[in-house]
Amino acid sequence: MVHTLRREIPPPRCPHLWLFQFLVLVGLFYISSGLEQVSKAVKEMATLSCGYNISVAELTKCRIYWQKDHKMVMSIISGTVTIWPEYKNRTIPDIDNNLSLVILALNLSDKGTYTCVVQKIDNGSYKREHLISVMLSIRADFPVPNITELKEPSPFNVKRIKCSTAGGFPKPHISWWENGEELNTVNTTISQNPETELYTVSSELEFNVTSNHSLLCLVKYGNSNVSQTFTWKKPTSAPLDNQALSWGWLCFYIVIPVAFVITVVFLCKKLRRWSEARVEMRRPRSIYQGPAEAQEQTV
Numbered sequence: 619m620v621h622t623l624r625r626e627i628p629p630p631r632c633p634h635l636w637l638f639q640f641l642v643l644v645g646l647f648y649i650s651s652g653l654e655q656v657s658k659a660v661k662e663m664a665t666l667s668c669g670y671n672i673s674v675a676e677l678t679k680c681r682i683y684w685q686k687d688h689k690m691v692m693s694i695i696s697g698t699v700t701i702w703p704e705y706k707n708r709t710i711p712d713i714d715n716n717l718s719l720v721i722l723a724l725n726l727s728d729k730g731t732y733t734c735v736v737q738k739i740d741n742g743s744y745k746r747e748h749l750i751s752v753m754l755s756i757r758a759d760f761p762v763p764n765i766t767e768l769k770e771p772s773p774f775n776v777k778r779i780k781c782s783t784a785g786g787f788p789k790p791h792i793s794w795w796e797n798g799e800e801l802n803t804v805n806t807t808i809s810q811n812p813e814t815e816l817y818t819v820s821s822e823l824e825f826n827v828t829s830n831h832s833l834l835c836l837v838k839y840g841n842s843n844v845s846q847t848f849t850w851k852k853p854t855s856a857p858l859d860n861q862a863l864s865w866g867w868l869c870f871y872i873v874i875p876v877a878f879v880i881t882v883v884f885l886c887k888k889l890r891r892w893s894e895a896r897v898e899m900r901r902p903r904s905i906y907q908g909p910a911e912a913q914e915q916t917v
């Protein structure tokens with residue numbers, strides 16, 4: 619082990635080489651720090667400046683190329699603008715504004731380094747006149763989530779709420795918290811739109827309505843996060859706030875008394891009929907013994 623290590627790291631034979639490497643590194647740092655940076659959000663518009671002005675007269679003697687990671691985006695040759703298919707209908711040149719490249723409705727895949735090259739005709743041949751690189755970074759922030767109450771039937775004394783947000787990148791992680799403790803969720807879904815690469819996320823939570831709550835829904839993505847808090851105040855008069863309960867009280871206060879009254883009325887009628895029947899039963903002899911006239915008189 620020790621021997622091989624020694625062999626792999628020979629002493630620097632030429633100290634000037636190290637100095638040269640150092641200078642190259644300094645040069646690279648200088649170039650990269652000169653790289654222009656533009657940061658935009660998805661769906662916004664970006665204007666990437668070539669930082670080079672040209673007069674209309676000069677335009678016919680120039681070739682201007684805008685490329686991204688060595689792929690063509692736009693060219694202006696002898697005043698004729700060509701836009702490559704991926705950028706058609708959402709890219710325009712702004713020749714008067716330093717030969718800018720304007721991309722409308724940015725999309726996540728637009729991030730990258732764009733290079734502008736200006737060539738001028740000089741004694742019959744084109745010579746490079748100007749070169750600049752612009753780094754475009756794209757953000758896709760999730761909006762602050764919404765928390766909604768679900769009307770789905772749930773167990774007695776339990777409510778279900780749903781937290782959701784959409785249109786962000788990268789892949790999010792969603793969680794629920796109360797008093798610094800993570801809670802168990804019922805139904806968490808994360809989906810990605812294959813076209814825009816943006817994510818949609820939602821999560822459901824059940825809680826006991828019999829106590830106060832302050833529930834935090836946290837969505838983390840990349841180095842960022844968004845959150846929303848849902849507060850629940852234990853209702854002071856349960857019948858007004860809980861549907862299940864109010865039905866119970868409705869039953870207690872209206873249905874049962876009404877049923878009681880109906881039953882009492884019914885029983886009273888039955889009792890009267892029964893007592894009438896008993897009165898009739900006591901005089902069967904008068905009905906059969908007497909003549910028809912006598913019977914009529916008694917009725």
Ligand SMILES: *[C@@H]1O[C@H](CO)[C@@H](O)[C@H](O)[C@H]1NC(C)=O
Pocket residue numbers: 667669670714715716
């Ligand atoms: C053109 O670029 C220069 C230098 O990069 C800048 O100072 C100037 O404001 C730009 N012009 C316009 C019209 O944006």
Ligand SMILES: *[C@@H]1O[C@H](CO)[C@@H](O)[C@H](O)[C@H]1NC(C)=O
Pocket residue numbers: 669670671714716
């Ligand atoms: C280009 O022209 C604009 C005015 O039209 C000027 O403000 C800007 O400084 C010029 N940019 C360069 C790089 O010369």
Ligand SMILES: *[C@@H]1O[C@H](CO)[C@@H](O)[C@H](O)[C@H]1NC(C)=O
Pocket residue numbers: 704708723724725726727728
């Ligand atoms: C997003 O960018 C890709 C490649 O850059 C392009 O093909 C696609 O059409 C763009 N989508 C939208 C909605 O602009």
Ligand SMILES: *[C@@H]1O[C@H](CO)[C@@H](O)[C@H](O)[C@H]1NC(C)=O
Pocket residue numbers: 703706707
């Ligand atoms: C650009 O728009 C035109 C007309 O709206 C349409 O015909 C064409 O297909 C579009 N091109 C691209 C690349 O979307």
Ligand SMILES: *[C@@H]1O[C@H](CO)[C@@H](O)[C@H](O)[C@H]1NC(C)=O
Pocket residue numbers: 741
């Ligand atoms: C143009 O190029 C020719 C040779 O290719 C040379 O003789 C001539 O001097 C050049 N003219 C200028 C103005 O550079």
Ligand SMILES: *[C@@H]1O[C@H](CO)[C@@H](O)[C@H](O)[C@H]1NC(C)=O
Pocket residue numbers: 761762763764782783784
């Ligand atoms: C939240 O709800 C409001 C109103 O219903 C809506 O405008 C907004 O887009 C929603 N936000 C999210 C992140 O869904």
Ligand SMILES: *[C@@H]1O[C@H](CO)[C@@H](O)[C@H](O)[C@H]1NC(C)=O
Pocket residue numbers: 805807820
């Ligand atoms: C989970 O959520 C999805 C979509 O929001 C819904 O279709 C599904 O029924 C839910 N499942 C449960 C067990 O609630």
Ligand SMILES: *[C@@H]1O[C@H](CO)[C@@H](O)[C@H](O)[C@H]1NC(C)=O
Pocket residue numbers: 773774775776826827828829
């Ligand atoms: C709700 O909490 C109360 C006490 O705070 C408890 O008696 C009851 O069982 C709980 N209900 C559910 C469904 O967890």
Ligand SMILES: *[C@@H]1O[C@H](CO)[C@@H](O)[C@H](O)[C@H]1NC(C)=O
Pocket residue numbers: 829830851852
């Ligand atoms: C719940 O919140 C209400 C209103 O803020 C408060 O009056 C009550 O004391 C709280 N109950 C408990 C158990 O914390």
Ligand SMILES: *[C@@H]1O[C@H](CO)[C@@H](O)[C@H](O)[C@H]1NC(C)=O
Pocket residue numbers: 836838842843844
């Ligand atoms: C959420 O982001 C903020 C800054 O925007 C940060 O201060 C906080 O610590 C983050 N929270 C979590 C839980 O990551």
